[in-house]
Every structure is written in C-alpha cells, then in structure tokens.
Amino acid sequence: MKPNLPFLIIALIATIGDFVVPFLLGKRYPNYSNLKDTISTLGTNKSPVKKQLSYSLITTGSLLLIFSIGHFFIFSEYTWKHILYLLGVIIFGAGSILAGIFPEDAKGEKETKSGKIHGISSGLGFLLLTINPLWMFLITESSSLKLFNMLFFILGFLTFIIFLNSGHNNKSGKYTGLWQRINLAILYIPLIVNYSVFSVKIIP
Numbered sequence: 001m002k003p004n005l006p007f008l009i010i011a012l013i014a015t016i017g018d019f020v021v022p023f024l025l026g027k028r029y030p031n032y033s034n035l036k037d038t039i040s041t042l043g044t045n046k047s048p049v050k051k052q053l054s055y056s057l058i059t060t061g062s063l064l065l066i067f068s069i070g071h072f073f074i075f076s077e078y079t080w081k082h083i084l085y086l087l088g089v090i091i092f093g094a095g096s097i098l099a100g101i102f103p104e105d106a107k108g109e110k111e112t113k114s115g116k117i118h119g120i121s122s123g124l125g126f127l128l129l130t131i132n133p134l135w136m137f138l139i140t141e142s143s144s145l146k147l148f149n150m151l152f153f154i155l156g157f158l159t160f161i162i163f164l165n166s167g168h169n170n171k172s173g174k175y176t177g178l179w180q181r182i183n184l185a186i187l188y189i190p191l192i193v194n195y196s197v198f199s200v201k202i203i204p
Contacts, residue, residue, distance in 0.1 A: 004199035007070025011195065014063035015188040019181065021056040025049040035178045040104040040118065050103060057100030064093030067195075074198040081135045088132040089191070095125025129187045130156040136194050145197060152190040159183035 022039045026032045028049050029042060043053040068089040075082050098121035105115035133153035137146050163179040 004070055004073050004195075007067050007073070008192070008195060008199065010063050010070075011067040011192055014060045014067065015192065017056070018060050018184065018188075022053065025052055025056070033177060034181070035175050037177045038104075038180050039177070040099065040122065041107075041177075043100070043103040044106040045103065046106045054100045054103065057096050061093045061096030061098075061100065064089060064096065068093065070195065074195065076141065079139075081138045085132055085135040085139070088128040088135070092125035092129040092187075095121040095123075098122075099125075126160060126183070126187070129191070130160050130183075132187075133190045133194075136190065141198070145194060148193065149190060152186055156183065156186045159186055 018039075022042055023034055025042050026034045026037075029047055032041065032047075039053070041047065043050045043057070047053070068086060071082075071086050071089070075086075078086075099118050102114040102117040102121070104118045105112055131153070133149035133156065137149040137153065159179060160183050163176065163183045166176040166179050
C-alpha cells in the first residue's frame with residue numbers, strides 16, 4: 001500500500017465524520033436544527049449529547065493531526081508556503097481538539113473561560129484553513145490546481161464571513177448552522193483534493 005493512501009483514508013474519515021456525527025447527534029437534541037444551530041451548540045452544558053460531541057471533535061482533530069504527517073510524504077520541499085499550508089492543517093486539528101475539551105457557552109449565558117477558549121481555538125482554526133488554498137495556489141508544484149485553489153480560497157472567505165455575520169436579524173441569520181456546514185465543506189474539499197493530486201504526482 002502506498003504510504004499516502006492510509007493518510008488520505010484518515011482524512012476522509014475525519015472530514016465526512018465531521019458532518020455525519022453532528023447530524024445524527026442533532027436528532028437526539030430536542031428542538032435542535034442542523035440548518036439553524038451551529039455544531040458547537042451540541043456541546044453546550046444544556047445539550048443532552050455534549051459528551052458525544054466532545055469525543056467527536058477530539059477524534060476529528062486527532063485524525064487531522066495524523067493526516068498532517070502524511071504531507072511529509074507528498075511535499076518534495078519545505079518553503080515558507082509549504083510550512084504555512086501544513087500549519088493550517090495542524091492548527092485546525094489542534095483547534096478542534098481544544099473545542100472538544102472546552103465547550104461553547106449556551107446562548108444567553110455569560111461568557112466563561114471555556115467559551116473563550118472554544119471560540120478562539122475554533123475560530124483560529126477555521127481562519128487558517130480558509131487561507132490554505134492561497135498557499136497551495138502559490139506552491140509551484142500545484143500549477144494544475146491554481147484556478148481550483150483560488151476559487152476555493154474566495155469561496156471559503158465569502159462563506160466564512162457570511163457564517164460569522166449570521167445570527168443577526170438578516171436573511172442569512174436564521175441559517176447559521178447551514179452556513180457553517182457549507183463553509184466547512186468548502187474548507188475540506190481542497191484539503192482532500194490537493195492531497196490526492198499531490199500524492200499521484202509525487203508518489204507513482
């Protein structure tokens with residue numbers, strides 16, 4: 001088995017599971033809406049599935065950290081662009097673990113230290129993973145994916161901004177959960193595609 005394949009399988013399990021598990025947990029949370037509520041809402045103190053979401057976030061983050069190791073097999077060199085790209089994966093994975101350990105505060109409650117850590121760690125992880133397609137756009141080995149990465153860089157930022165601004169009294173506000181999941185999908189797609197294409201090019 002090629003050394004890149006197990007890492008790709010791990011990434012697929014992590015990314016697909018990050019959608020499937022919250023969807024299933026949401027069905028066990030009365031009045032929870034996958035379209036209107038964020039994934040983190042499943043982990044608040046009022047949630048009946050807070051432990052399960054915590055385990056899920058920690059597992060997803062751990063798998064992505066393992067996935068980051070696979071990049072040592074596909075990158076032929078490590079310039080500042082490669083390093084920043086790799087850091088995006090690592091920090092997103094670490095942020096997911098911290099978000100699982102420190103749950104978000106429930107709506108209307110006073111912000112706690114746990115809520116602050118959750119917000120900072122998950123927010124930073126989302127932001128850096130959003131920028132990752134830009135670094136891949138600049139990496140010379142990925143010339144065939146330049147248009148693809150620039151497109152997802154733009155889409156990632158647009159959906160990230162919409163997600164951050166949702167929850168207010170506007171048309172997108174009542175679909176905060178949907179925008180979060182759309183943004184997450186846009187972040188994960190280039191992560192998988194870039195690794196897959198690099199694997200084919202670097203490892204025959």
